[in-house]
């Protein structure tokens with residue numbers, strides 16, 4: 371199945387871009403970092419939920435919204451009519467102190483309430499990470515850097531190896547947790563920090 375992904379979707383902040391903090395106009399990037407130019411060229415700070423409506427109007431492809439980290443945005447995404455949401459902090463590379471995706475996954479899953487599938491990415495490095503995500507309600511996981519590392523090390527075979535390794539590790543983790551099928555990876559297979567704190571109250 372083909373999907374359309376929207377990245378960096380967010381409610382437009384009151385201050386467009388970094389207005390008032392630094393002047394983007396007067397920065398000379400000739401010899402320095404091209405970061406400012408890159409941000410200006412690649413990101414549109416005027417993006418808003420209306421753009422989802424627009425995208426829906428020009429394609430019949432299912433639209434998965436990536437970058438959801440809160441219940442509020444998850445609900446808005448469902449209202450906007452997306453076919454799925456992807457809990458992602460873009461690999462933790464965009465905003466310092468953005469929450470780890472595994473820590474907000476359950477909040478998003480609860481907010482979506484089964485209306486659309488929830489996927490997650492960020493920090494999936496081993497089979498037990500996949501198991502944790504599935505137990506917390508993700509329909510599936512996505513993997514970024516591990517596959518790139520495999521690709522860098524051994525080309526296509528390396529990328530394939532990483533995916534096979536994750537698959538084998540997931541099967542082993544399932545066996546060790548007594549799960550005979552994906553359906554048996556239920557919420558009670560994992561304990562979160564929140565569970566631990568609640569159990570002390």
Ligand SMILES: Cc1cc2nc3c(=O)[nH]c(=O)nc-3n(C[C@H](O)[C@H](O)[C@H](O)COP(=O)(O)O)c2cc1C
Pocket residue numbers: 377378436458459460461462463491492493494512513514515516
């Ligand atoms: C070098 C690099 C570039 C990326 N560029 C984008 C991007 O342009 N848009 C986007 O939504 N995510 C981007 N991401 C984030 C990935 O799509 C993905 O969410 C993330 O890598 C998943 O986390 P992981 O690498 O820990 O598996 C990038 C990640 C890396 C490592």
